[in-house]
Amino acid sequence: xxxxxxxxxxxxxxxxxxxxxxxxxxxxxxxxxxxxxxxxxxxxxxxxxxxxxxxxxxxxxxxxxxxxxxxxxxxxxxxxxxxxxxxxxxxxxxxxxxxxxxxxxxxxxxxxxxx
Amino acid sequence: xxxxxxxxxxxxxxxxxxxxxxxxxxxxxxxxxxxxxxxxxxxxxxxxxxxxxxxxxxxxxxxxxxxxxxxxxxxxxxxxxxxxxxxxxxxxxxxxxxxxxxxxxxxxxxxxx
Numbered sequence: 369x370x371x372x373x374x375x376x377x378x379x380x381x382x383x384x385x386x387x388x389x390x391x392x393x394x395x396x397x398x399x400x401x402x403x404x405x406x407x408x409x410x411x412x413x414x415x416x417x418x419x420x421x422x423x424x425x426x427x428x429x430x431x432x433x434x435x436x437x438x439x440x441x442x443x444x445x446x447x448x449x450x451x452x453x454x455x456x457x458x459x460x461x462x463x464x465x466x467x468x469x470x471x472x473x474x475x476x477x478x479x480x481x482x483x
Numbered sequence: 484x485x486x487x488x489x490x491x492x493x494x495x496x497x498x499x500x501x502x503x504x505x506x507x508x509x510x511x512x513x514x515x516x517x518x519x520x521x522x523x524x525x526x527x528x529x530x531x532x533x534x535x536x537x538x539x540x541x542x543x544x545x546x547x548x549x550x551x552x553x554x555x556x557x558x559x560x561x562x563x564x565x566x567x568x569x570x571x572x573x574x575x576x577x578x579x580x581x582x583x584x585x586x587x588x589x590x591x592x593x594x595x596x
Contacts, residue, residue: 410589411592412592469585
């Protein structure tokens with residue numbers, strides 16, 4: 369079974385600075401997807417960014433980018449120019465491209481933005 | 484705009500009662516999922532469905548059931564609510580196999596006293 373580990377329960381960053389959230393995963397598969405979801409205090413789960421394992425190029429979405437290291441099974445999220453609205457829980461998630469389409473989530477990292 | 488909704492947003496019930504949480508999506512997605520969120524566990528899959536009349540158990544399915552009579556709805560039923568089922572419940576949906584993104588509803592906070 370796949371597992372996803374987020375080893376940083378809490379992180380903080382000064383407004384306008386850059387922060388990196390860590391995620392590692394364990395799988396024996398070669399074809400899969402990885403995601404970062406953001407959960408603000410409203411509880412809504414919002415997709416931030418996704419990465420397809422067969423693509424070597426790291427995904428980017430505006431101020432959000434990932435560092436995908438397939439051999440190391442690492443998938444970190446970098447947030448540049450941090451804004452107050454980035455404060456939230458961030459969840460890393462894995463989805464196999466075989467069998468069912470369920471997401472396997474990490475336990476989350478709470479990000480605080482310091483004004 | 485297409486969306487996914489859950490009702491109620493908050494629910495308090497007593498141990499032993501049957502509870503049904505509703506999930507409705509207007510994207511016409513074939514796949515629907517129920518997760519529960521607890522501190523220290525992230526989100527865990529309860530049940531999922533790939534289409535009408537199809538249901539499957541997830542990793543924490545004991546004490547829960549679902550039914551899929553149409554594309555838009557996947558209600559989650561707690562047959563006999565237990566205090567261990569106090570949690571936040573999320574419904575999600577995605578298109579047919581091959582699409583990689585699940586979209587989540589706003590969640591239902593359930594308290595079992």
